[in-house]
Amino acid sequence: MTQKSGIAAVAETAGVSVSTVSQVLSGNRPVSEATRAKVNAAIAELGYTPHPGARSLRSRRTESIALLVPDITNPFYPLVAVGMQDVLLPAGYLLSILDAGSQSGTGRLLGHVLERRFDGIALHIDGLSDADRARLAESGTRVVALGRDIGIEGSDYVESDDAGGFAKLGEHLLGTGRRRIGFIGGEEESDPSRLRLGGLRQAFAGAGLGYDDAATVFTSFTRDGGRDGIAALYERRTDWDAIVCANDLIAIGAMDELRRRGLSIPADVAVTGYDDIDAAALVHPSLTTVENPAREIGRTAARLLLTRLAGDGDDAPTQHITLSTRLVVRDSTTSPIPQER
């Protein structure tokens, strides 16, 4: 006997045609109750699973979405991923989390990702090269950018109010009398680094003060970046009374390095982060930071993608959603003598 497989096998054991099986699967055309039952029985009996390749070949959809992040070991990103899954799974989409390993790793992965023909891609990547941007645009894949505008025609983006968050941080520090405030950014070419610094500047301006460019250094969004940042700042001057870091990982690394240099936090120098990852509350002293609604960012991004995918809609105007942030004051900027609670 010829061993059929796939939908053909189901059709045979159910005693109907291939197209009928397809109909009951997709519900595209009405099918009588009786045959529907037969088909479902056959499906169950054979343990049939549709072949996604064949399906996507015709339908031009893969029902899966990629999330491309620069560093999955940064606890911020898993939360974004979870948020996206909250929305995507119920909608029948599978989320694949791809780790570029670093900003520079993006290009290497992008080829892989485009080859896979995901229905949509969520990108949280800085410094996308022009070539990569072009590849993305040409591919026609739906893109939603996280945390910044990625500069692709017709792609939505969702970010949190970075500038506002840093303005709040700046006000808080200025309000506690700090004036010699250094800033450690991530990669210099990154939008977020600039935005965040911008928020800080804004706080200074609001207080009628100027902000000195010599008080800023750029490294990378990691703990090592924080250590390096402190080293760089303290080569310029040594009387900082506060260090504002572009994210929590940098802040944690910076605190490490400050302590290694015998400085006390916050008595000698205050430190702030951004994101409010779990570790921010756990370090000692606990870190003043800004809550970055990672999970909500993920949810929102997923919704944007789904809307675009459902509507076939290039017609709708580009969406740009900004989520608000919240200042979280902890010990690293306040209690003069950190102690166990």
Added chain:
Amino acid sequence: MTQKSGIAAVAETAGVSVSTVSQVLSGNRPVSEATRAKVNAAIAELGYTPHPGARSLRSRRTESIALLVPDITNPFYPLVAVGMQDVLLPAGYLLSILDAGSQSGTGRLLGHVLERRFDGIALHIDGLSDADRARLAESGTRVVALGRDIGIEGSDYVESDDAGGFAKLGEHLLGTGRRRIGFIGGEEESDPSRLRLGGLRQAFAGAGLGYDDAATVFTSFTRDGGRDGIAALYERRTDWDAIVCANDLIAIGAMDELRRRGLSIPADVAVTGYDDIDAAALVHPSLTTVENPAREIGRTAARLLLTRLAGDGDDAPTQHITLSTRLVVRDSTTSPIPQER
């Protein structure tokens, strides 16, 4: 004109046949230097990308691998993922990280995952139901289990020496004079919880002591689990002098709850974790724990999968790899008065 697409378009502009294009792509048959050049030129000109669906339809391979984890926000898992990518990307495979959200979420995701026909699946999941195990086995997908034996015929697994790690922890605690040692496990039905408890028992036995079952509680592998665990243990008795936790998240939650109850760590009670996630070094006091080589687990698992996939080999015997662990002593079990260094 008929607008061809895909490989047919390439064939047309290169002035060769479809099969020839396929040949130069796959390198399955020799192709003359001249035509190879023509084809490559056409590919570049058209910006052609092969359709993975069509490809997998014929080749029955998707060139992608899934990693299924119970909780991607547990920092242990991103490291495993990175380790797998270390090996898989150079081999041309794409790794999709799927988050089940919880142990119980596995079943819900498994359907999705099997539908997608990944070439291989790495599972780090406890308490796989018999039904799910059967589905996996039937699917014929290559499976590698992480951290425990998943009980599927012919599937390899890689774990770390949990029992050994906990034995070391136990010896360390007993060596510092602690005797009333409680244990907070994760999910009770989980293999690791049992293995880890077993290691602790072994340490007691080695010292000629017995270990009391009433000293153990099971919750979940999260910070909340740690808080609950402490609550449960202190309902039984209140004179614990050490709490051994099944992972770092539990330990961190436990420390929180202990402090909330006014107990001092490690003066009143010592606490230990497992995994050595970043946060373990950051909490206050820093956490004594066991280094669990997450990244290496990922690499090893990926290698196992690749070997199986390359060899078409169901012939090779099942592999079972155990990675060694290392005790990391920090302040939560030693310095009587925690202080800033």
Added chain:
DNA sequence: ATCCGTTTCCACATCGTTTTGCGTGCATGC
């Protein structure tokens, strides 16, 4: 009995690849 409108199902073309079995054309050996 005939005709028409529904309902229900089917045949067939199609999506973009891979793969096998055959032509070609050309050089080689006698």
Added chain:
DNA sequence: GCATGCACGCAAAACGATGTGGAAACGGAT
């Protein structure tokens, strides 16, 4: 000059699903 062998390319048949245009079956109305 003729058979032989090689190196290259090509045609065509899968792979497993979707979807459209019709054909059959069935009632009800005339």
